[in-house]
Amino acid sequence: IKGNGEFPPGFLFGASSSAYQIEGAYDEDGRGPSVMDLLQREDGMADYKVAADHYHRFEEDIRLMGELGLKAYRFSFSWTRILPEGNGQVNPEGLKFYDKVIEMLLKYGIEPIVTIYHFDYPQRLVEQYGGWRSRQSIGDYAEYASILFKHFGDRVKYWLTINEQDHVIHLPERLGIRALLDEAEFDRISQQCSYHMCVATARVIRLCHELVPGGQIGPAMNPMIGIPASGKPADMLAAAEYNELASYYLLDLHCKGMFSPLYAKYLADRGCFPEIEVADLEEMRRNPPDFIGVNYYMNQTVQQSPADAIAPRGTGVIKREEAGIYALTSNPHVPESEWGWGICPAGLKMAIMELFSRYGLPALITENGLGDRDELLPDGTVRDDYRIGYLSAHLKELRDCVVTGYPVIGYCLWSFMDVVSGHDGMNKRYGLVYLNRNDKELLDLGRFRKDSFHWYARVIATNGAEL
Numbered sequence: 097i098k099g100n101g102e103f104p105p106g107f108l109f110g111a112s113s114s115a116y117q118i119e120g121a122y123d124e125d126g127r128g129p130s131v132m133d134l135l136q137r138e139d140g141m142a143d144y145k146v147a148a149d150h151y152h153r154f155e156e157d158i159r160l161m162g163e164l165g166l167k168a169y170r171f172s173f174s175w176t177r178i179l180p181e182g183n184g185q186v187n188p189e190g191l192k193f194y195d196k197v198i199e200m201l202l203k204y205g206i207e208p209i210v211t212i213y214h215f216d217y218p219q220r221l222v223e224q225y226g227g228w229r230s231r232q233s234i235g236d237y238a239e240y241a242s243i244l245f246k247h248f249g250d251r252v253k254y255w256l257t258i259n260e261q262d263h264v265i266h267l268p269e270r271l272g273i274r275a276l277l278d279e280a281e282f283d284r285i286s287q288q289c290s291y292h293m294c295v296a297t298a299r300v301i302r303l304c305h306e307l308v309p310g311g312q313i314g315p316a317m318n319p320m321i322g323i324p325a326s327g328k329p330a331d332m333l334a335a336a337e338y339n340e341l342a343s344y345y346l347l348d349l350h351c352k353g354m355f356s357p358l359y360a361k362y363l364a365d366r367g368c369f370p371e372i373e374v375a376d377l378e379e380m381r382r383n384p385p386d387f388i389g390v391n392y393y394m395n396q397t398v399q400q401s402p403a404d405a406i407a408p409r410g411t412g413v414i415k416r417e418e419a420g421i422y423a424l425t426s427n428p429h430v431p432e433s434e435w436g437w438g439i440c441p442a443g444l445k446m447a448i449m450e451l452f453s454r455y456g457l458p459a460l461i462t463e464n465g466l467g468d469r470d471e472l473l474p475d476g477t478v479r480d481d482y483r484i485g486y487l488s489a490h491l492k493e494l495r496d497c498v499v500t501g502y503p504v505i506g507y508c509l510w511s512f513m514d515v516v517s518g519h520d521g522m523n524k525r526y527g528l529v530y531l532n533r534n535d536k537e538l539l540d541l542g543r544f545r546k547d548s549f550h551w552y553a554r555v556i557a558t559n560g561a562e563l
């Protein structure tokens with residue numbers, strides 16, 4: 097069914113970034129270490145020490161955002177710029193930096209949408225008590241968020257709690273775990289960390305509502321919704337079970353304060369049901385999010401896994417296979433990027449519909465974009481028609497949702513400018529603005545408008561009428 101009409105006036109056409117992927121200046125002006133700074137990159141891939149040097153060039157970058165006509169900019173606060181130790185003493189230089197960023201955004205009429213924590217967890221909290229493994233992490237995260245609410249809450253109305261909890265819990269180094277653990281042990285720790293993040297989220301939602309007049313807050317999730325590989329009942333059931341265990345399991349906690357029965361059994365069978373306090377679930381039920389932040393890159397195609405399958409170790413962002421439950425496979429009808437990410441614009445519409453009917457909350461698209469190897473031509477242009485095609489197809493599906501009546505607050509594509517990719521350094525670029533550096537050399541870190549920049553400017557100027 098196709099909707100008719102246009103995006104409503106005031107729709108937040110935006111773009112995203114995250115602190116550790118763009119700021120650089122990792123040890124300047126009192127900033128403390130985060131687990132991401134200490135990450136050992138493979139094969140000489142760019143690390144995050146300089147990134148895009150946005151810390152020193154934010155004025156130039158925001159001027160470009162103004163030229164683009166952005167209505168919203170999603171960025172994250174670097175926790176250790178504000179609290180170098182993760183807790184304790186506040187670093188006024190950190191607050192000052194974000195004051196300048198926010199003031200300038202507002203001057204250009206750009207709505208700030210901020211992520212409280214996007215992967216760059218304070219290393220000192222890992223050293224102090226094991227980070228998210230310990231219940232103490234809940235109070236420290238809440239304290240950090242309160243500092244932000246009190247300081248920036250007069251100017252920032254849209255808040256995101258944790259970026260991609262559904263992925264970060266599967267990546268040991270992002271939890272600050274460097275020891276090689278066996279899978280069962282890692283699963284146990286990871287589920288405990290995840291549970292603490294759920295309790296912390298509910299607490300911070302409550303604090304936001306208490307401290308920020310008119311503030312709205314939600315998690316930024318990446319639920320890669322599963323579709324059955326075939327009409328075989330076993331594949332259909334595998335997809336349904338995958339969705340309970342790998343797509344909705346955290347939103348069920350965030351939005352309803354409950355473990356889905358299937359997820360609870362799965363955890364209990366593996367001996368990794370977390371230690372919980374009953375009052376926590378009540379706190380979640382009383383403090384659901386105002387909206388769901390959705391990072392959408394792809395969905396998953398799911399088939400049955402034979403009971404005797406030997407599933408590969410769960411490295412990467414989600415488990416590719418759970419023996420006897422589900423196995424992920426590829427979809428011959430869906431093209432893939434060079435990195436094997438399926439390109440399925442219809443999946444964005446399906447995700448919005450599905451999340452709304454399950455939770456009844458508005459969506460805010462917090463990420464969506466295409467990573468590719470762009471080439472800067474001698475005349476300073478980048479001909480990224482492939483990215484325009486990708487974004488346009490997704491925005492058409494989004495427009496369809498919006499005009500049909502699904503509540504969607506805005507669309508922040510990933511990413512405003514090229515950033516250091518989470519897994520692939522500078523080889524994989526997502527930006528509307530080209531960053532002139534590569535993995536080995538910083539070059540001049542110049543900013544160049546890609547064709548997609550000019551295209552998106554037109555999309556915003558016509559409020560999405562021209563896609």
Ligand code: BG6
Pocket residue numbers: 114117259260263318391463467510516517518519520524
């Ligand atoms: C999301 C993250 O998972 O995907 C971003 O929130 C990340 O930080 C983006 O950069 C794209 O992933 P990658 O690994 O291609 O950079």
